[in-house]
Amino acid sequence: MKYDFSRRGFLAASAAMAATTALPRMAFAQGAPLALEATTRVLDIGGRAATVMGLHNASGGQGLVLDPGARFRVDLTNRLAEATIIHWHGQVPPNVQDGVPNLPMPLLQPGEARSYDYAPLPGTHWMHSHVPVQEMSLLAAPLIVRSPADVAADRQEVVMFLHDFAFRPAQEVLAEITGGSAPHDADDQDQTKDTGSGMAMNMGGMNMANMGADKMEMDLNDFDFDAYLANDRTLADPEVVAVERKGRILLRIVNAAAATSFWIDTGAVPARLVAVDGHAIAPQSGTRFGLAMAQRLDLELDLPGTGAFPVLALREGARERTGLVLATPGAEISRIAERAEEESGAFDIDLAQEASLRAATTPDALALAPRAADRSHMIMLGGAMDPYRWTINGQIWGEHTPIAARSGERVHLTFHNMSMMGHPMHLHGHVFQVVNVNGLAINGAFRDTIYMPPMAMVTVALDAGEAARWMLHCHHMPHLSSGMMTEFAVTA
Numbered sequence: 246m247k248y249d250f251s252r253r254g255f256l257a258a259s260a261a262m263a264a265t266t267a268l269p270r271m272a273f274a275q276g277a278p279l280a281l282e283a284t285t286r287v288l289d290i291g292g293r294a295a296t297v298m299g300l301h302n303a304s305g306g307q308g309l310v311l312d313p314g315a316r317f318r319v320d321l322t323n324r325l326a327e328a329t330i331i332h333w334h335g336q337v338p339p340n341v342q343d344g345v346p347n348l349p350m351p352l353l354q355p356g357e358a359r360s361y362d363y364a365p366l367p368g369t370h371w372m373h374s375h376v377p378v379q380e381m382s383l384l385a386a387p388l389i390v391r392s393p394a395d396v397a398a399d400r401q402e403v404v405m406f407l408h409d410f411a412f413r414p415a416q417e418v419l420a421e422i423t424g425g426s427a428p429h430d431a432d433d434q435d436q437t438k439d440t441g442s443g444m445a446m447n448m449g450g451m452n453m454a455n456m457g458a459d460k461m462e463m464d465l466n467d468f469d470f471d472a473y474l475a476n477d478r479t480l481a482d483p484e485v486v487a488v489e490r491k492g493r494i495l496l497r498i499v500n501a502a503a504a505t506s507f508w509i510d511t512g513a514v515p516a517r518l519v520a521v522d523g524h525a526i527a528p529q530s531g532t533r534f535g536l537a538m539a540q541r542l543d544l545e546l547d548l549p550g551t552g553a554f555p556v557l558a559l560r561e562g563a564r565e566r567t568g569l570v571l572a573t574p575g576a577e578i579s580r581i582a583e584r585a586e587e588e589s590g591a592f593d594i595d596l597a598q599e600a601s602l603r604a605a606t607t608p609d610a611l612a613l614a615p616r617a618a619d620r621s622h623m624i625m626l627g628g629a630m631d632p633y634r635w636t637i638n639g640q641i642w643g644e645h646t647p648i649a650a651r652s653g654e655r656v657h658l659t660f661h662n663m664s665m666m667g668h669p670m671h672l673h674g675h676v677f678q679v680v681n682v683n684g685l686a687i688n689g690a691f692r693d694t695i696y697m698p699p700m701a702m703v704t705v706a707l708d709a710g711e712a713a714r715w716m717l718h719c720h721h722m723p724h725l726s727s728g729m730m731t732e733f734a735v736t737a
Contacts, residue, residue, distance in 0.1 A: 276318075278318040278319055278320045278360060278362075279302070279303065279309060279318060279319045279320070280302065280303045280319075280320055280322070281300055281301070281302060281309065281319050281320070281321045281322070282300070282301045282321075282322050282323075282324045283298065283299075283300055283321065283322070283323050283324060283325050283329050283331065283353075283374070283384060284298070284299060284300075284301055284324040284325060285297065285298055285299070285324075285325065286298070286299040286301070288474075288477050289482070290410060290412075290471075290472050290474070290479060291471075291472060291479060291481055292481075293412065295410070295412060297382055297383040297410075298325065298374070298379060298382045298383055298384035299383060299384065299386065300331070300372060300384065300385070300386040307386040307387065307406075307477075308371070308372065308386030308387035308388060308389070308406075309372075309386075309387070309388055309389070310387075310389045310390075310391065311365060311388075311389070311390045311391065312391055312396070313367070313391055313392055313393045313395070313396060315365075315390075316362060316363070316364060316365070317333070317336070317338070317361060317362065317363050317364070317365040317390075318360075318361070318362045319360070319361045319362075320358055320359075320360050320361075321353065321358065321359050321360075321361065322356075322357070322358040323353040323354065323355055323356065323357050323358070324355075324356075325355060326355055327355065327379075328352035328353060328354050328355065329352060329353055329374050329376060329379055329384065330344050330345065330346050330350070330351075330352050330353055330374065330375050330376065331344045331353075331372050331373065331374060331375070331384075332344035332345060332372065332373060332374070332375045332673070333361075333365075333370070333372050333388060334370055334371050334372060334373060334388070334539060334671075334693070335366065335368065335369075335370030335371065335388070335522060335523050335541070335693050336363070336365055336366055336370060336388070337363075337366060337674055337675065337676065337710065338361065338363040338674075339363060339711065340674060340711050340713035340714070340715065342361050342362075342363060343673055343674060343715070343716075344375055345375050345673065345716050346375060346376065348714055348716065348732075349713075349714075352376075365388075365390045366390060366523065366676070367390045367391065367392040367395075367523070368390060368392075368520060368522070368523020368524060368541075368543075369387075369389060369404075369497040369498075369499060369520065369522075369523045369541040369542075369543055370387075370388040370389070370390065370523050370541070371385060371386065371387055371388050371406075371499045371501060371539075371541070372385065372386055372387075372388045373385035373386075373501065377419065377503075377722040377723075377725055377726045378415040378416050378419055378726075379415070380501075380503055380722055381411075381415035381418065381419065381503040381722055382414075382415045383408055383410065383477075383501075385406075385408075385501045386406070387404050387406055387497070387499055389402075389404065389497060390523075392609075394609070395495070398493075398495070399493065400492070400493035400494060400495050400545070401488060401489070401492055401493070401494050401495070402494075402495045402497065403486050403488075403494055403495070403496050403497070403569075403571070404476070404496075404497045404498075404499070405475055405476065405496060405497070405498045405499070405556065405558070405568075405569055406475070406476050406477075406499050406501055407473070407474065407475055407498070407499065407500050407501055407502055407505075407507060407558050407567065408473070408474040408477070408501055408502055408503075409470040409472075409473055409474075409502040409503055409504060409505040410470055410471060410472045410473070410474055411468075411470050411471050412471050413471075418468065419722070419723060419726055421468070422467055422468050422504075422633065422723040423633045423723055423726060423727050424633065462665065463591060463594070463665050463666070463667075463698075463699050464630055464665050464666045465561055465562035465563075465591055465666075465667075466504070466505065466560070466561065466562060466563060467504065467630065467666070467723065468504055468723075470504075470505070472567075473502075473505065473558070473560055473565050473566065473567040474567055475558060475567040475568050475569050476569060478567075478569075479567055479583060480557075480566065480567055480568060480581045480582070480583045481583060483555075483567075483568060483569050483570055483581065484569045484570070485553075485569070485570045485572050485578055486569060486570065486571050486572065487572060487573075487574070488548060488554075488571045488572065488573055489548075489573065490548070490550060490551050490573045490574075491547070491548055491549070491550055492547075492548050493545065493546070493547050493548075494544075494545070494546045494547075494548065494571060495519075495543060495544075495545055496516075496543070496544040496545075496546060496556060497541070497543055498536065498541060498542045498543070498544065498558075499541050500536045500537065500538055500539060500540055500541070501539075502538055503538070503721075503722040503723075504538065504721050504722055504723055505538065505560055505561065506535065506536065506537045506538060506560075506561040506592040506667065506669075506696070507535065507536060507558040507559060507560060507561060507592075508533055508534070508535050508558070508559040508561065508589050508590075508592065509533065509534045509535070509536065509542060509544070509556065509557070509558055509559075510532060510533050510556070510557045510558075510559055511532045511533075511544065511546060511554075511556050512532065512554065512555055512556070512557070513549075513554065514532070514546050514547075514548060514549065514554050514556075515530060515531070515532055515546075515547075516530070516531060516532060516534070516544040516545065516546050517529065517530055517544065517545040517546075518530075518531065518534055518542060518543070518544055519543050519544070519545050520541075520542070520543035521540065521541065521542060521543075521602060521690050521691075521692060522540060522541050522676075522690070522691070522692040522693050522694060523541060523543075523693075524604075524605075524610075524611055524676065524690065524691035524692065525604075525605035525607065525610050525611075526602050526603060526604060526605055526690050527602075527603040527604070527605055527606070528545075529601065529602070534598065535561075535592040535593050535598055536592075537592060537593075537667065537669035537694070537696035537720075538669045538694075538720045538721055538722075539669050539671050539693075539694040539720035540669065540692075540694050540696065546571075548571065548573070550573075551573040551574075551575070551576060552572075552573060552576050553570050553571070553572040553573075553576040553577065553578050553579065554570065554571040554572070555568055555569070555570050555571075555581055556568050556569055556570075556571065557581070559585065559589040560589065561589060561590075561591060561592045562588060562589060562590065562591050562592075563588055563589065564584040564585045564586075564587070564588050564589075565583065565584055565585075566583065566584070566585055567583070568581070591698070592667065592696070592698075593696060593698060594698045594699075595683075595698075596682050596683060596696075596698065596701055596703070599679060599682055599689070599690075599695075599696070599703070600682040600683070600685055600687060600689075602679070602687075602689055602690040603687070603688055603689065603690070604678060604688055604689065604690055604691055611676065611678075611691045613655075613678050613706055613707075613708070616655045617655065618655050618656065618657040618706070619651075619654040619655050619656065620649075620650055620651075620654050620655075620656050620657070621656070621657040621658075621659065622648050622656070622657070622658050622659065623659050623661060624637060624638060624648065624658055624659065624660050624661070624670075624717075625637070625638050625639065625661050625663060626660060626661065626662040626663065626664055626668050626670070626697060626719075626729075627639060627663050627664050628664045628666070628724070628727075628729065629664065629665075630665075630666075633723070633727055634727055634728065635664070635666075635668075635719065635724040635727050635728060635729035636728065636729065637717070637718075637729060637730070637731045638731070640728075640731070641727070641728025641729070641730075642718075642728045642729075642730040642731065643728070644728075645730070645731040645732065646731075647714070647731065647732045647733070647734035648717065648731060648732070648733050648734065649734050649736070650709040650733065650734070650735050650736075651709060651712075651735065651736050651737070652709050652710065652711065652712045652735050652736070652737055653708065653709060654708070654709045655706065655707075655708055656706070656707055656708070656709050657680070657704050657705070657706050658672075658677070658704065658705050658707070659681075659702060659703070659704040660695065660697050660701075660702065660703050660704075660705075661701075661702045662697040662698065662699055662700060662701050662702075663699075663700065664699060665699050666699065666721075666724070667696060667697060667698045667699065667721075668696075668697045668719040668721060668724065668729070669694050669695070669696045669697070669719060669720040669721060670694065670695050670696075670697055670717065670718070670719060670720070671693060671694040671716075671717070671718060671719075671720045672693060672694075672707075672715065672716075672717050672733060673715040673716045673717070673733075674710055674711065674713070674715040674733075675693070675707050675709075675710055675715065675733070676691050676692070676693055676707070677691070677692060677693070677695075677705035677706060677707040678690070678691050678692075678705060678706050678707070679691075679692060679695060679703060679704075679705055680704050680705065680706045681702075681703065681704035682701075682702075682703055683701060683702055683703070684702070692705070694720060709733075709735045710735060711735065712735050712736050712737040713735055714732045714733075714734055714735075715732060715733040715734075715735065716730060716731075716732060716733075717730070717731050717732060717733045718730035718731070
């Protein structure tokens with residue numbers, strides 16, 4: 246599966262992948278909707294055939310690429326043997342098109358088709374089933390919406406789409422995790438206990454008030470998957486992307502894993518982080534950047550010359566890794582071990598990366614007009630490994646109290662994680678700005694998914710949109726499955 250687009254060759258590739266034209270507004274006026282199918286496919290993972298789910302476009306590839314100005318006009322057909330529904334992650338469609346079971350539309354039955362039509366937000370986004378076991382079965386794909394600046398830039402675009410994968414059926418994996426029998430990083434530590442108020446505190450004698458999150462035991466991974474994939478491949482047979490000598494690359498990275506955060510390591514090639522969750526930021530230089538489940542990073546790399554340049558995704562707190570290789574013509578490709586010599590660290594445990602991000606100030610960048618909050622909510626995140634139960638404000642989905650707002654209000658949501666696992670919190674139907682990290686007021690990044698490590702507190706600001714029920718949930722699929730979801734209920 247290849248997602249590699251040069252500026253000069255993009256129109257032909259785009260036509261094949263997304264059925265668009267060089268004149269996107271005319272394409273909208275004259276062209277047919279794009280076709281997308283939820284179906285199955287077979288991957289070769291470590292020499293074993295694996296049947297997984299996928300979202301095929303008209304050319305048989307995964308996902309969609311839209312040119313500037315194109316509408317998201319898609320006819321989705323369910324070719325699976327079971328009902329499904331697809332969420333357009335990072336987009337702000339009308340609520341009826343958002344893609345959540347029965348909120349308000351029912352699941353799409355086998356053989357059924359449904360049409361979508363809305364103006365998409367540009368950037369690196371993705372699409373996935375909102376049925377957790379299906380997302381764990383790889384029913385997800387890129388959704389790339391290019392901007393005029395992307396078209397004008399002399400750079401090659403490459404997508405890196407990350408998954409965690411198990412050969413066993415996703416339902417078995419999910420049952421093992423939520424049943425408490427899955428191996429995880431905290432087997433030898435004291436159990437945590439849910440207080441009922443959304444706070445899960447380690448009861449092993451630690452003084453929580455006097456200890457930072459970096460001093461406490463933390464559950465990083467609650468399941469060891471069989472493989473970690475970049476563009477459906479492992480490092481035993483990585484994708485090798487042909488690039489130009491001394492070329493500039495825009496690497497669009499999507500963490501579509503069900504339960505794994507990654508560190509992205511660009512190795513010998515310095516990178517510039519230019520966008521998160523599809524939205525531009527003030528560029529940051531480095532070679533190592535982290536992203537939690539559902540988050541995206543856009544990295545610009547200027548290749549130093551000829552050669553093969555691996556870009557690796559390191560599993561948080563472990564040795565497993567995956568990735569792809571950028572290679573100039575004739576470059577020698579060396580084998581890369583699937584396990585590093587040392588474990589990677591925990592992802593952004595002190596929120597240093599998040600606190601360093603600043604919203605872009607270019608004329609076309611998103612901005613929130615200065616304004617006092619009309620409404621503020623404290624959202625407590627809690628839960629424990631045994632019993633495996635994760636809560637929002639002490640409640641699970643179905644027993645939840647909606648978080649209320651009125652359309653047009655400036656709303657501040659403050660997330661406070663009092664559990665010992667990290668939670669990537671995703672809000673549907675809105676883009677928010679990070680405005681405070683652990684007490685530090687910032688003009689932070691615009692996002693749709695904020696990662697909350699243990700004991701952290703983050704405030705985000707947004708203007709409440711369409712009057713509707715919008716989901717707010719943890720994007721760690723076992724956490725979501727065990728109830729870590731509520732609704733942001735906007736009234737007129």
